[in-house]
Amino acid sequence: MKTTSEHYDVIVVGAGPAGCIAAKRLGQGGLKVLMIEQRRVIGSNVQCAEFVPLTISRHAALRASDIAQHVQGIKTFINGKLVSTLRAPGYVLNRVLWDEYQAQLAKAAGVSIMTATRVSGIDGKDLRVSNGAQSREISADFILGCDGPRSIVSKKLENEPQEMCVALQVERMLTKPLDHAEIYFDPAYYGGYAWVFPKGKTANVGVAIHASYKDKLKSALADFCRKTVSMGVIQAGAASVATGGLIPAGGLVKNLANDHMLVAGDAAGCTHPITGAGIMNAVVSGDLAARAVILQVSSSGREQVSKNYTRTLLEEYGTQFTIASDRLMSRNQRWTDNQEEFSALIRRSWIAFPEYYMQ
Numbered sequence: 331m332k333t334t335s336e337h338y339d340v341i342v343v344g345a346g347p348a349g350c351i352a353a354k355r356l357g358q359g360g361l362k363v364l365m366i367e368q369r370r371v372i373g374s375n376v377q378c379a380e381f382v383p384l385t386i387s388r389h390a391a392l393r394a395s396d397i398a399q400h401v402q403g404i405k406t407f408i409n410g411k412l413v414s415t416l417r418a419p420g421y422v423l424n425r426v427l428w429d430e431y432q433a434q435l436a437k438a439a440g441v442s443i444m445t446a447t448r449v450s451g452i453d454g455k456d457l458r459v460s461n462g463a464q465s466r467e468i469s470a471d472f473i474l475g476c477d478g479p480r481s482i483v484s485k486k487l488e489n490e491p492q493e494m495c496v497a498l499q500v501e502r503m504l505t506k507p508l509d510h511a512e513i514y515f516d517p518a519y520y521g522g523y524a525w526v527f528p529k530g531k532t533a534n535v536g537v538a539i540h541a542s543y544k545d546k547l548k549s550a551l552a553d554f555c556r557k558t559v560s561m562g563v564i565q566a567g568a569a570s571v572a573t574g575g576l577i578p579a580g581g582l583v584k585n586l587a588n589d590h591m592l593v594a595g596d597a598a599g600c601t602h603p604i605t606g607a608g609i610m611n612a613v614v615s616g617d618l619a620a621r622a623v624i625l626q627v628s629s630s631g632r633e634q635v636s637k638n639y640t641r642t643l644l645e646e647y648g649t650q651f652t653i654a655s656d657r658l659m660s661r662n663q664r665w666t667d668n669q670e671e672f673s674a675l676i677r678r679s680w681i682a683f684p685e686y687y688m689q
C-alpha cells in the first residue's frame with residue numbers, strides 16, 4: 331500500500347467504549363481524528379451484560395436514559411446457594427443508547443466517523459478500509475486499535491491470540507425486581523460463571539465458560555435458565571434472541587504499542603481475567619492511550635508514545651491482572667465436580683471473598 335491523500339493525525343479502529351472515549355479525547359486535543367466502525371449502527375447489537383461500577387461516571391458521561399437500573403452490589407451463589415452479598419453499587423446500562431451517546435460526544439469534539447466500514451489491512455501507517463464491495467486506503471500518523479477481542483491492530487503488533495472465555499446471553503422476564511446483580515458458580519460452567527443482571531422487569535441472563543468448552547455453551551445456558559426458573563428468579567417462557575461473544579481472560583497483551591500503533595480496551599486484554607468486566611477498563615485505557623498520543627505530539631516526539639502508554643497501563647492494571655490471572659489459572663487447573671471442594675475453590679478465586687486477597 332502507498333501513503334494516501336486522505337490522511338489523519340489519528341485513526342481509531344472500533345467505536346466501542348474504548349474507541350469513543352479515545353477519539354473524543356484526541357479530538358478535544360485538537361487532532362484530526364477519524365473513527366472507523368464496521369457496524370452500521372454504533373452500539374447495536376449489544377454483546378454485553380452491561381454491568382458497570384457507579385464510578386464509571388467519573389470517566390464517561392452518562393444520561394439518565396443510559397441507565398436501565400441501579401444495583402446495590404453483587405450476590406454470589408455457589409451450587410445454587412447464596413453465599414455472599416457484596417456492597418458494590420453500580421448500574422446496568424442500556425449500552426445501545428450509551429455507546430451511541432459516546433460516539434455523539436466524539437463527533438461533537440470534531441471527530442469524523444465512518445460506520446459500516448471495516449479495516450481489513452494495515453501496512454505501516456496505511457489502512458485498507460472496505461465498505462461493501464468498495465475498498466480504499468487511508469493513512470494516519472497514529473493508529474489506535476480499539477477493535478475488541480479479535481483486534482486486527484493487536485495482531486499487527488505481533489501479539490499472540492489471547493486466552494478467551496465465550497459467552498452467551500438472553501433477556502428474560504424476572505419474577506420480581508432484583509436490587510443486586512447475581513453471579514452463579516456451578517461446576518457445569520467450566521472456567522466461568524453464569525449471571526442475572528437486572529434491568530427493571532427483565533434481566534440479562536447469561537453464561538461464560540472457557541473457550542475450550544465452547545461446544546457446551548448452549549447447553550450451559552439452557553441449564554442455567556432451567557435452574558433460575560425453578561429457583562423462582564426468572565419466569566418460564568420465551569427468551570429474546572441470544573447474543574454473546576468473546577471475553578479476553580489472559581490479562582494485558584505483551585505488545586501494547588510501538589512508535590505509531592497502540593491498543594486499548596479488549597484489544598489490549600484490559601478485561602479483568604476473573605470477573606470479565608471490561609467496560610470501565612476500556613474507557614480508562616482508551617483515555618490513557620489518547621493522552622499518550624497527545625503528549626507525544628505536543629512534545630514534538632520527545633515523549634515516546636509506546637514507553638509512556640505501556641508504563642501507565644502497567645501501573646493501572648499490571649498487579650491487579652497478574653493476581654487475577656494467577657487465581658484463574660489455579661482455579662481452572664483444580665476445577666472439580668465435588669461440591670465441597672468446588673465451593674472452597676471458588677472462595678479462593680472470586681473477588682467477593684476475603685480468601686481471594688489473602689494468598
Ligand SMILES: Cc1cc2nc3c(=O)[nH]c(=O)nc-3n(C[C@H](O)[C@H](O)[C@H](O)COP(=O)(O)OP(=O)(O)OC[C@H]3O[C@@H](n4cnc5c(N)ncnc54)[C@H](O)[C@@H]3O)c2cc1C
Nearest residue numbers: 344346347348368378379380381449478575595596608609
Ligand atoms: C456476553 C458478554 C457480557 C459482558 N458483560 C460485561 C459486563 O456486564 N460488564 C463489563 O464491564 N464488561 C462486560 N463484558 C465485556 C465488555 O463488553 C467489553 O470489555 C467492552 O465492550 C470492551 O470495549 P471495547 O471498546 O474495548 O471493545 P468493543 O465494545 O468490543 O468494541 C470494539 C468495536 O470495534 C469494532 N471493530 C472490530 N474490528 C473492526 C475492524 N476491523 N474494523 C472496524 N471496526 C471494528 C466492533 O464492531 C466493535 O464495535 C461482556 C462481554 C460479553 C461478550
